[in-house]
Amino acid sequence: MTSIAPHRDSTLTRSIRVQPLTCTIGAELVDVDLGQVARDDALFAELRALLLEYKVLFVRDQDISRAEHVALAERFGPLEDHPVAGSDPDHPGLVRIYKDLDSPPEHFENAYHCDATWRQNPPMGCVLRCVETPPVGGDTIWVNMAEAYRRLPDGIKERIGGLRARHSIEASFGAAMPIDERHDLARRFPDAEHPVVRTHPETGEQILFVNSFTTHLVNYHTPENVRFGADYAPGAAELLHYLMRQASIPEYQVRWRWTKNSFAIWDNRSTQHYAVQDYWPAVRKMERAGIIGDATF
Structure with missing residues (x-):
């Protein structure tokens, strides 16, 4: 890593196996249970340090409940709702981003953006889960x-x-x-x-x-x-x-191919992302917990 490695807390003992995905951003976490991370102070501290280091973390095969998804995100801070996108009625702050045959993909996500910078205090970060993904397409790109x-x-x-x-x-x-x-x-x-x-x-x-x-x-x-x-x-x-x-410069990017129950956790303060909308009329369903951030000045 070229930018963030000096900031990593070397006092932490790494128990989460990490596979960096590019030279500048992104890592996949292996053999980790995000439900357990939500309950374990030491594991969460390690995850948070890794997030500062790699800026976006990816985990596959996480068959956890919506409550555990929310609990993990709330370890970072309170969650925010979205004034346009709908939330899960049982879990306020868990925003449903469902693109199916009844809701063609709007062209909001397929631009490089940092979530909700139209807020005075943009989100600190997000925890995003793939509920359903197309057989091919629908990747997301993150940028350092x-x-x-x-x-x-x-x-x-x-x-x-x-x-x-x-x-x-x-x-x-x-x-x-x-x-x-x-x-x-x-x-x-x-x-x-x-x-x-x-x-x-x-x-x-x-x-x-x-x-x-x-x-x-x-x-x-x-x-x-x-x-x-x-x-x-x-x-x-x-x-x-x-x-x-x-x-849009590839040297600053990582591209993630979604599978069902894969997660992305990103630092919204230091990244942008782009959801590739190349899959219509296939279905893509995601659930995102956005964490309230702080002022930028």
Whole structure:
């Protein structure tokens, strides 16, 4: 691992077998029972340290209950609901992402994004379970955005160091809604503002923190940046698009092929992901527990 290895807590004795999947992000955990992890303080501490190290963890063949799924996620912190996606009625915070013949896949997931950055406090992370998967297709890609920032040219890092950006649910989930519903969604969830470069609260890493929920830079139009109007429009948008495209670089990515009862656990603060929607009309059903996060500044 190139970015996070120095932060690993070497005092922990590793009992979980780990298979790294790429040179920069992702590891599969072997011979582990996530239900037991939810109940065992030492195992959970090890899992959390591994999450900081690899940023996304994968586990297969976990035939655990929804209650155990929720209990594992709640070890990280309280869960959040979603204003658009529905939750399991018996387990608030366990969001159902069911794509079947009655609900064609919306084009929200097949863009590189960090979950819910339209919130003032975006999620800390998520625990996602595959309930049903197509025979082929429906993979998900995760991206190490700390590595994406680390490898930016120095001149770009200087330009974006103090910049902030706006993130919107109205312009994403709300776009297909009738205008009254869209405006109501915006009133309930006003656009959030976050730094373009976020500092991870646990590892101290610098993270490139713009994604498909990001609409524009809010403090770019200054004498230092703008000589003529074209420096701002389209200059600011071109800079933002350049930064957003960093998530599509394969060297920062890991791609996971789902099987029934496989899990992904990811750090939403330092990653983006992309759910590949290449499987319609096959069925894909997932259940996600999102953990409430903290402020980005």
